[in-house]
Amino acid sequence: MSAPILSARGLKKSYGGVRALRGMDIDLAEGEIHGLCGENGAGKSTLVKILGGFVMPDEGELGIGGMRVTLGTPVDPALLSIVHQELSIIPHLSVLDNVMLGAREVGALYRRGPFRAHVREVLDSVGLAHVPLDALADTLPLAERQLIEIARGIARGARVLLLDEPTATLSDGEIEKVFAVLRRLKAEKGTTIVIISHRLNEIFALTDRVTVLRSGQHVMTANTADLTNARLVEAMIGHEIHTGEIAPSHARNGVSPRLSLRGWTLPGRFAPLDLDVQPGQIVSLVGQLGSGADTLLESLVGLHPARGTLSLDGAASTPRTVAEAYAAGIAYVSEDRAKRGVFLEAPIGTNLVSQILGRVSRRGWMMPATVRARAAELARGFALDPARLPHDVSTLSGGNQQKVSLGKAAALGPRLLALNEPTRGVDIGARAEIYDQLRSLAKAEGLTILFYSTDLEEVLDASDRIVTFYRGTRVRDALRPDMDADAILHDILHGPDTPDTEAAA
Amino acid sequence: MSTATLAPSSRLSGLFAPARVQATVIQIATVVMFLLACVSIDNFASAANLSSILYAASTVGIAAVGLASVTISGNLFALSLGATAAFSSIVFIMASGLGVWPALAASLLLGVAFGALQGLVVGWLRCNAIISTIAAGSLIAGLATWVSDGRTVLAEGGPTWLGSGTIVPGVPWQAVLFAAIVIVGEVLMQRTRAGWELRLRGTNPDAAELAGLRVTRMVILSYVLAGAGAAIAGALIAAQSGTGNLRVGADLDFSAIAAMLVGGIAIGGGRGRIIDVASGTLFLAVLTNILLVNNFAYEVQLMVKGLAVLVAVTAGALLARKSR
Numbered sequence A: 001m002s003a004p005i006l007s008a009r010g011l012k013k014s015y016g017g018v019r020a021l022r023g024m025d026i027d028l029a030e031g032e033i034h035g036l037c038g039e040n041g042a043g044k045s046t047l048v049k050i051l052g053g054f055v056m057p058d059e060g061e062l063g064i065g066g067m068r069v070t071l072g073t074p075v076d077p078a079l080l081s082i083v084h085q086e087l088s089i090i091p092h093l094s095v096l097d098n099v100m101l102g103a104r105e106v107g108a109l110y111r112r113g114p115f116r117a118h119v120r121e122v123l124d125s126v127g128l129a130h131v132p133l134d135a136l137a138d139t140l141p142l143a144e145r146q147l148i149e150i151a152r153g154i155a156r157g158a159r160v161l162l163l164d165e166p167t168a169t170l171s172d173g174e175i176e177k178v179f180a181v182l183r184r185l186k187a188e189k190g191t192t193i194v195i196i197s198h199r200l201n202e203i204f205a206l207t208d209r210v211t212v213l214r215s216g217q218h219v220m221t222a223n224t225a226d227l228t229n230a231r232l233v234e235a236m237i238g239h240e241i242h243t244g245e246i247a248p249s250h251a252r253n254g255v256s257p258r259l260s261l262r263g264w265t266l267p268g269r270f271a272p273l274d275l276d277v278q279p280g281q282i283v284s285l286v287g288q289l290g291s292g293a294d295t296l297l298e299s300l301v302g303l304h305p306a307r308g309t310l311s312l313d314g315a316a317s318t319p320r321t322v323a324e325a326y327a328a329g330i331a332y333v334s335e336d337r338a339k340r341g342v343f344l345e346a347p348i349g350t351n352l353v354s355q356i357l358g359r360v361s362r363r364g365w366m367m368p369a370t371v372r373a374r375a376a377e378l379a380r381g382f383a384l385d386p387a388r389l390p391h392d393v394s395t396l397s398g399g400n401q402q403k404v405s406l407g408k409a410a411a412l413g414p415r416l417l418a419l420n421e422p423t424r425g426v427d428i429g430a431r432a433e434i435y436d437q438l439r440s441l442a443k444a445e446g447l448t449i450l451f452y453s454t455d456l457e458e459v460l461d462a463s464d465r466i467v468t469f470y471r472g473t474r475v476r477d478a479l480r481p482d483m484d485a486d487a488i489l490h491d492i493l494h495g496p497d498t499p500d501t502e503a504a505a
Numbered sequence B: 001m002s003t004a005t006l007a008p009s010s011r012l013s014g015l016f017a018p019a020r021v022q023a024t025v026i027q028i029a030t031v032v033m034f035l036l037a038c039v040s041i042d043n044f045a046s047a048a049n050l051s052s053i054l055y056a057a058s059t060v061g062i063a064a065v066g067l068a069s070v071t072i073s074g075n076l077f078a079l080s081l082g083a084t085a086a087f088s089s090i091v092f093i094m095a096s097g098l099g100v101w102p103a104l105a106a107s108l109l110l111g112v113a114f115g116a117l118q119g120l121v122v123g124w125l126r127c128n129a130i131i132s133t134i135a136a137g138s139l140i141a142g143l144a145t146w147v148s149d150g151r152t153v154l155a156e157g158g159p160t161w162l163g164s165g166t167i168v169p170g171v172p173w174q175a176v177l178f179a180a181i182v183i184v185g186e187v188l189m190q191r192t193r194a195g196w197e198l199r200l201r202g203t204n205p206d207a208a209e210l211a212g213l214r215v216t217r218m219v220i221l222s223y224v225l226a227g228a229g230a231a232i233a234g235a236l237i238a239a240q241s242g243t244g245n246l247r248v249g250a251d252l253d254f255s256a257i258a259a260m261l262v263g264g265i266a267i268g269g270g271r272g273r274i275i276d277v278a279s280g281t282l283f284l285a286v287l288t289n290i291l292l293v294n295n296f297a298y299e300v301q302l303m304v305k306g307l308a309v310l311v312a313v314t315a316g317a318l319l320a321r322k323s324r
């Protein structure tokens, strides 16, 4: 290997008593795509932030392009730029301004003209050709905001580009476009790219080499071609896990359906739909952006004014607000974790009970012992460290924040759980734990789960039944054993084989 | 999750955690400053001077506690406190013939009514919090002028226990009322469901909405408390001077904001406790009094107060950055 473009030695970082990194070394070769893998909280984001100078390490050295850099001061964005795990889109700025945010070319006076063509080109390349430069960022769905974030990283033209879970909210079509851009950057400009992802198929599809971290330490670096899925998983979590098997369904057939939709529609978003779901069934709604699948999920908790009838266990209860939905026994987990899913600046324990305050209080007075007991119980169920309950959610790694978001909705003890991107950013060990937890709820309490996910592997791993959508209409509704990845992809990308049903949206 | 090790967190380290360090520093600084002043300034520790510190602290502090519920719930500031206090002072004096308690009740009712009005506008109609309360302040001041004809109203009887009575020499009844309000406020904020909902709304309004918390009700409640606090402050000032007029509470808005911020309430919402408001209030009251007894002019006092707020806000911003 020639001299590495980036080389870090002995990086250490502690937050209070939490040792995020305990002496981490990494070398990046010029023009490679390097994957970073590891469990939630392994220290991946911390490492990336240190490399970019956003976090000051306690110890260590860093060289970029053969020069020692001062730790803890942001590195020149033309040399190295980062796409952070948490979105940093400014909602009331335009798409153009968001992409140019912090660019060095922008002088003291910001004249947008010269940048338009370049930004347009970058946006087109990541699949945002349909988004106008002057659109306000907060009018865009989460996936598109994520793509803008990626476009910002690309537009800098940095020699080293670090992407922290850039694909977590994207669906396969979008991911392919992003990957194509990354491959082109590598081939044409010799850009060095680091990518963090919990979706191992992405790591295999894209990277040249992989580094695995565990508990803040380097475990291994290997050529991707020499690795197998099982070896990578073992390096990450220390043991093997089995995926891809069809889990047993806990659907209770022959009883009356838990959820019934009749003529359920939101004009312009999804066409009238009838749907029956059995107690204990785990159903995934799959579709691309604009397919209406996610909107349908949100409409179940009153986030959209859908028409038609919704009955739970035979009783009509069409919720108009989230509070009504929760009272009726329908819980919801948002895909936008930081903004709507959790209270980042409040303790983990408080978050976990935040939706059941009425039950952990008596006549308006909180019952501290009950609060602690409930929080500890939920923490155990969702693989969170009970010792950290008094700490703020913001001190958790991204994946563990997601578990808080799930735990707080499950606390309601709902009859129907609507999950939007249930394991976004969760590592594969914890993901298996979460599915186990959801399945045991489905089995023991007959909890019915509907979820929307852009992660095909998750859809195949977690569901009993899969419903595919294309442009606002249902394409297929089948049990898991009758579906495979190809069938799903075909449905969501091309719609039904008979072309006449397409017009409905 | 990965096996991150956690240092045993002692009570002491909790006090100096990034989120609490400003509040702790102010508490210590208040005590140190007070003790130093007691030994180094003649007559500082006299009953007369102590009670003048406490009179000043009680009125500002009670308004600041009410205001803190607005700030903690995530709506920045209410800028109608001064006007509410002025109107309340007029009403208190007009009703003072009926006795102290009925007069206090009348003032309180006024504060609650105007607070509820602003709460509805901000919480239910979702109007901008700052603009709505500025507008409300103007409306209230106008009404107060109309009711009082723009003149100072004078109390009929002599001084009352609420205006000048002390429980022990140096500790006026007003300070007892302030202490009671702080303790009740602190307990309610930390221990009740409404207090939790109020604080959660402050840390993240969108998440609070999606969690199904009673956000509208909480916002209305916070303005009711702010209105009530300002009204009591106005009544206490009126009781001290035996007069009610439009100048009462002229700088109450800024004083209350200053006391709250210096004490360690985060402007952005969600962070800070009611006892922090009390320590911020006492800190500024002691500081102002030291300047006063050393014969510094009013301008100097104003500048020092402004400086203290700037320092507090800067410290808050730096701490927020450090905790990343």
Ligand SMILES: Nc1ncnc2c1ncn2[C@@H]1O[C@H](COP(=O)(O)OP(=O)(O)OP(=O)(O)O)[C@@H](O)[C@H]1O
Binding pocket: A015, A016, A018, A019, A020, A038, A039, A040, A041, A042, A043, A044, A045, A046, A047, A085, A394, A395, A396, A397, A398, A399, A400, A425, A427, B004, B323, B324
């Ligand atoms: N600001 C902070 N304060 C306290 N602890 C922190 C802070 N940031 C990170 N940590 C802790 O440092 C450890 C490493 O976190 P990091 O975010 O680097 O994990 P990660 O590998 O990116 O995980 P994920 O896959 O979930 O995103 C975690 O235990 C986390 O809780």
Ligand SMILES: [Mg+2]
Binding pocket: A044, A045, A046, A085, A164, A397, A398, A399
């Ligand atoms: Mg991370």
